Amino acid sequence: MSGVKVLKIGPAASVQDLGRPGLLDQGVPRGGAADPLALAEGAALLQQDPGFAALEMAGMGGSFEATGALRIALTGAPMSATLDGAALIWNASYRIEAGQRLEIGPARRGVYGYLHLGGGIDVPSVLGARATHLAAGLGKATVAGDVLVAGQDSGAETGLTLPVQDRFQGGDVRIVESFQSELFSPDVRARFAETAFRRGTRANRMGVEMLSDSEGFAADGQLNILSEIIVPGDVQMTGDGKPFVLLREAQTTGGYPRIGTVLPCDLPKVAQAQAGAPFRFRWVSLEDGLRLQAKHEKDLRALPGACRPLLRDPGAIQDLLSYQLISGAVSATADPFGTGEVK
């Protein structure tokens, strides 16, 4: 079978798909790719099933050697990439041959980059998905020496690229009120939307810390609420009123109150922000939230048709210098995925 051998890899790489919805009653969160939009983009570039698994690389890429001819695509946080030393364009699909060496560098912007294989990565499906969920003992981290085997590839399209939504440097995210919003006074909710936040250093696949110069955003009666359902996007206030945006791998229930829920379509922006990236939360009505999410889902369905041919030979590109091949680099000292655990 074709696939890639992992020669070198960063410390937080794992195989991810769209996760395991439907197991909340047993305490299993949905999990799956931190940036599901990147999964959809990769599937579009290879004109294949968006449910296929890909390799998620947090902050750092790796070195890979093809064990046979196969198709690949690169999406998510832009990383430098070369094939046998020749530069590859991010957000594009390629055919590679047995023995060719793929080098993927650190993220220039954003956190989570993805390597997709034609036919998907064929690790065993556990509880209905191939997504790795380390805390639950589902799957394992991808390490050097692993061979990522591609599934049966019925497609042939390569050499495609597509325009992507820039979701790698924070910005505005939209939030709806949820069942615990009223535990927070209207003043606190208003101040939450007026406050300039920046992503903190504590972040992982479960959640992302948001820092500000404002005082805390405490709920009334914060300490004595029953543990209740957590949904991805919930903005939880810890005891000192510091917000964490919870992602798809967050625990299924929790006792900290939540001021609202970030729209699913804006969640990749939260997951993909590097430490220090600026954020503002914008309250939207449930109706507007539903409309915005529906539009996003329509855009996702249109992705396969939005792909266009890649001009593969840089020598043939007259205005090469105008292409953003190396710009967008940010602080090399920023810790892309943090150290802390979300409490």
Next chain:
Amino acid sequence: MNSQAVSGFPTIRTVGLTGMIVTFADALDEASNRATLSFRQRLEELDWAGVLETSTSLASVYIRFDPHDLDHARLAARLKEQVEARDWYREPLPPGRRFWRVPTVYGTDLAPQLPEAADAAGLTEAQAIECLGSSRVRVLTIGFAPGQPYLGQLGPEWDLPRQTELTPMVPRGALVLAIRQFVLFSSSTPTGWRHVGQTGFMLFRPEAETPFALRAGDELQFEPVSRTDFLKLREDDAIMGGATCEEISA
């Protein structure tokens, strides 16, 4: 109606963009947890198109749905109709529940916080083992980690606060206690609850045909065994640790 209802409950509220939650109380009590389990059972039976999944917490039922198939107003109206159809606080527990007997060693080096928990409850160690070992507790909810139950309710003497310091690690199968509840850990983990017993019961086996041992509403009794017997049970039965189960007849 709803003669036992907590004032102002049940409530129906939205969760994020695509969820709703029916809440029976804002504090844990037996009737509200029972209402929660029965109400969820009813929703599962109704099996409305557009409902993607339901789950329970201690006193709430969560409904995740697809708003393209079932809009918010329609779902809220249907939930209201169901909430008002019965006095859920007086409903019996749903059928299909099991009773588990789980051999448990209390205290010793395997569960070192029994003495301090007994002390905090105002009991001798022997009294504490007698009391905890004869308590039949219900799976109030499953959460925090896959397949991991919150069990209760224990008597009021066990209303112990969580520790302010975390115990760095307790092993899988640890029986821990706080706030009149047990948690039986499905994997090794740090905890602020007191480690009073140890079992050899594996709650979550992802590769198995039945990955999750327990369901919300099941009942358990943690029957005291000696340290020697416990070790033998665990050696003979690495998966169940000697735990047995029977159907609870309706």
